[in-house]
Amino acid sequence: MSEWDDLFRPEPRRVSAAPQNQPFDKEAWVQKKQELRQWTYDTIDATTEAVSQTAERLQQYLDVQSRFGRYSVSNALLILAQRSEATRIADFESWKAMGFHIRRKETGFYILEPGEEYKREDGSTAVNYNPKKMFDVAQVIGEKPERPAQPDERTRIKALMHRSPVPIQMGDALAADMHALYQPDVRQIVIRRGLSAGEIFRSLAQELAHAEMDTGKADYSRSEHHVQAHSVAYILSKQFGVETSEFRFNRAIERLNGLEPQQIRSELAVIRDTAHTMNGRMFHMLGQMRQQQPSRNDTAR
Numbered sequence: 170m171s172e173w174d175d176l177f178r179p180e181p182r183r184v185s186a187a188p189q190n191q192p193f194d195k196e197a198w199v200q201k202k203q204e205l206r207q208w209t210y211d212t213i214d215a216t217t218e219a220v221s222q223t224a225e226r227l228q229q230y231l232d233v234q235s236r237f238g239r240y241s242v243s244n245a246l247l248i249l250a251q252r253s254e255a256t257r258i259a260d261f262e263s264w265k266a267m268g269f270h271i272r273r274k275e276t277g278f279y280i281l282e283p284g285e286e287y288k289r290e291d292g293s294t295a296v297n298y299n300p301k302k303m304f305d306v307a308q309v310i311g312e313k314p315e316r317p318a319q320p321d322e323r324t325r326i327k328a329l330m331h332r333s334p335v336p337i338q339m340g341d342a343l344a345a346d347m348h349a350l351y352q353p354d355v356r357q358i359v360i361r362r363g364l365s366a367g368e369i370f371r372s373l374a375q376e377l378a379h380a381e382m383d384t385g386k387a388d389y390s391r392s393e394h395h396v397q398a399h400s401v402a403y404i405l406s407k408q409f410g411v412e413t414s415e416f417r418f419n420r421a422i423e424r425l426n427g428l429e430p431q432q433i434r435s436e437l438a439v440i441r442d443t444a445h446t447m448n449g450r451m452f453h454m455l456g457q458m459r460q461q462q463p464s465r466n467d468t469a470r
Contacts, residue, residue: 202299202300205279205300206281206298206299206300208300209247209279209280209281209300212246212247212250212251213243213246213247213250213430213434214430215250216230216246216247216249216250217246217430217433217434218430218433220246220249220425220433220437221422221425221426221427221428221433222422222426223422224417224418224419224421224422227418227421227422227425228403228416228418229249229253230245230246230249230437231400231403231404231407231418231440232253232407233245233248233249233253233255234404234437234440234441234444235403235404235405235407235408235444236255236256236407236408237255237258238404238408238441238444238445238448239445240280241281241441242434242437242438242441243281243434244280244281245441246434247278247279247280247281248278248280251278251279252278252305254305254307255278255305255306255307256305256306256307257305257306258280258303258304258305258306259303259304260301260302260303260304261277261302261304264304264309267311268311269309269310269311270309270310270311271304271308271309271310272308272309272310275304275308277302277303277304277308278302278303278304278305279300279301279302279303280300280301280303281298281299281300281301282298282299282301283296283297283298283299284296284297284298284299285297319409319410320409320455322366322367322370323366324455324458325370325409325411325451326366326369326370326373327454328409328450328451328452328454328455329370329373329374329377329405329447329451330373330377331450331451331453331454332450332453332454333358333377333380334377334380334381335351335356335357335358335380336356336357336358337357337358337359337360337373338357338358338359338360339359339360339361339362340359340360340361340362341361341362342359343359343361347361348360348361348364348368348369348371348372349361349369349372349373349375349376350376351376351377351379351380351383351391353379353383353387353389353391354387356380356383356385358373358376358377358380360372360373360376367411367412370405370406370409370411371402371406371411371415371416372402374401374402374405374406374447375398375399375401375402376398377447378397378398378401378402378443378444378447379391379394379398381401381443381446381447382394382397382398382439382443395420396420396421396424396425396436397436397439397440397443398443399416399418399420399421400418400421400440400444401440401443401444401447402416403416404440404444405444405447405448405451408448409451424436
């Protein structure tokens with residue numbers, strides 16, 4: 170026997186100590202997804218009712234909606250219920266693609282994303298919504314980009330007025346406690362002279378919200394839409410760094426309290442949609458301004 174023969178002997182098979190993979194239980198998986206989906210619906214309803222109970226909770230909801238203007242009312246309510254301090258969210262794969270890693274032991278939270286369409290019993294089409302796990306930027310590791318600076322006072326007022334749905338003019342005939350007024354009969358806004366930048370932004374945002382919600386049917390009621398216009402002005406003020414300590418929401422609670430969750434969400438949807446439309450016009454103008462500004466390389470030449 171050669172001293173090298175052992176090199177050619179077959180290695181003994183190693184028995185793996187790891188347990189065999191369990192077969193995929195589709196029914197259990199479907200059941201778990203259904204339970205999670207139901208939990209999100211229950212959470213949305215419970216948070217909707219909580220938002221309608223106190224001015225503080227409603228303001229917290231508006232804070233969330235101001236940071237997540239593109240998200241639906243239901244998803245803003247889910248964020249409020251699970252991680253109200255969130256500022257920027259994405260799922261695991263999106264954070265990974267951007268070069269971030271989720272911190273160890275961090276727990277995600279859920280929003281709903283649209284899934285497949287299906288037919289109801291009456292023949293109408295509906296969409297399934299599926300829970301999606303998300304993580305906030307505070308839960309990830311990686312170098313975060315700096316937040317862009319807020320525009321100066323003059324620029325943000327100009328952005329607010331950009332493509333206004335109605336004319337805006339200065340006036341001296343307003344009541345002593347009124348800074349600006351949308352007049353549905355003539356479809357124009359009058360604003361008082363001599364206001365501070367913050368007063369102009371807050372009052373003009375509220376009156377522009379009225380003008381946005383007025384469909385021109387000659388039956389628009391300012392008092393009926395006051396809560397929504399006031400809330401829109403708050404959202405825009407939060408988004409653009411304008412002082413918000415003067416906002417109060419007791420009147421909003423009087424309006425929402427006692428409504429069914431779906432009715433409350435309908436009210437909140439008008440606020441969300443109006444703010445989103447106005448915000449879009451503002452960012453359109455701000456984007457145009459950024460494009461017109463010379464780059465650092467151009468100024469250095």
